[in-house]
Amino acid sequence: MDCSKVQEAGEYNTKMHPMWQGPLVVPGGDRQSPIDIVVRKSVFDSELKPLLTNYDPRTCQQIWNNGYSFLVEYDDTADKSTLEGGPLQDKFRLCQFHFHWGESNAWGSEHTLDRRLFPAELHLVHWNSNKYSLFEEAVMEENGLAVIGVFLKVGKRHEGLQKLVDALPAIRHKGSVVEFTKFDPACLLPTNTDDYWTYHGSLTTPPLTESVTWIVMKQHIEVSHDQVCEVYEVKYFSHGCYQGF
Numbered sequence: 612m613d614c615s616k617v618q619e620a621g622e623y624n625t626k627m628h629p630m631w632q633g634p635l636v637v638p639g640g641d642r643q644s645p646i647d648i649v650v651r652k653s654v655f656d657s658e659l660k661p662l663l664t665n666y667d668p669r670t671c672q673q674i675w676n677n678g679y680s681f682l683v684e685y686d687d688t689a690d691k692s693t694l695e696g697g698p699l700q701d702k703f704r705l706c707q708f709h710f711h712w713g714e715s716n717a718w719g720s721e722h723t724l725d726r727r728l729f730p731a732e733l734h735l736v737h738w739n740s741n742k743y744s745l746f747e748e749a750v751m752e753e754n755g756l757a758v759i760g761v762f763l764k765v766g767k768r769h770e771g772l773q774k775l776v777d778a779l780p781a782i783r784h785k786g787s788v789v790e791f792t793k794f795d796p797a798c799l800l801p802t803n804t805d806d807y808w809t810y811h812g813s814l815t816t817p818p819l820t821e822s823v824t825w826i827v828m829k830q831h832i833e834v835s836h837d838q839v840c841e842v843y844e845v846k847y848f849s850h851g852c853y854q855g856f
């Protein structure tokens with residue numbers, strides 16, 4: 612098992628988020644995400660445990676287009692879809708997952724590996740249900756969230772993802788929501804979840820709170836070119852109008 616802890620974030624790429632209108636520097640922002648993971652600087656940590664995910668597909672509720680991405684939301688009113696182990700001391704509840712894509716395969720991921728960008732990155736967002744009772748509460752706390760990051764590459768078709776891709780035409784415009792059930796997010800994890808980098812960081816979009824234990828998978832998953840094209844069809848503006856810059 613090669614669970615590496617990213618010891619020094621190093622000079623991270625404080626990427627300007629295209630929609631980011633707020634202050635450019637977050638007060639006390641000394642653990643901002645995303646970062647460039649400098650592989651040779653990561654330190655093996657034998658204390659790290661294997662990740663333990665226990666997801667119940669019956670907690671899957673809906674998929675919606677929030678204008679920045681599309682996200683799949685889970686019922687997080689009980690410990691039914693959980694994450695523990697790895698660098699975590701507590702149990703964390705899955706509340707949603709979403710992706711970060713570019714407009715082309717050339718870029719899209721938020722984290723980089725030795726400055727290498729991937730076409731997309733999946734984020735599975737969990738909050739500390741041992742310590743807090745709501746996501747909105749946990750998001751403000753230092754040990755409130757745990758996000759699993761998985762890099763995507765374009766290659767072979769991802770069978771599990773297809774159910775999600777088929778739902779995208781229904782949420783083509785900002786603000787649209789459709790019921791989306793019985794989706795097991797474990798199918799989006801790489802086969803090897805023992806090798807990962809972990810560090811204490813922040814949300815990568817507003818409110819950028821420094822409440823995230825990041826767990827970035829070493830192994831990427833593959834999706835097909837056709838599946839990526841379906842994602843590019845999702846528009847992040849309201850029906851009928853394009854809010855140009």
Ligand SMILES: CCCCCCc1ccc(S(N)(=O)=O)cc1
Pocket residue numbers: 734736747750758813814815816817818
């Ligand atoms: C009180 C509302 C807080 C909404 C926070 C929404 C959010 C979730 C995850 C991520 S990410 N990309 O770091 O996984 C960014 C933002």
Ligand SMILES: [Zn+2]
Pocket residue numbers: 709710711734815
């Ligand atoms: Zn994200």
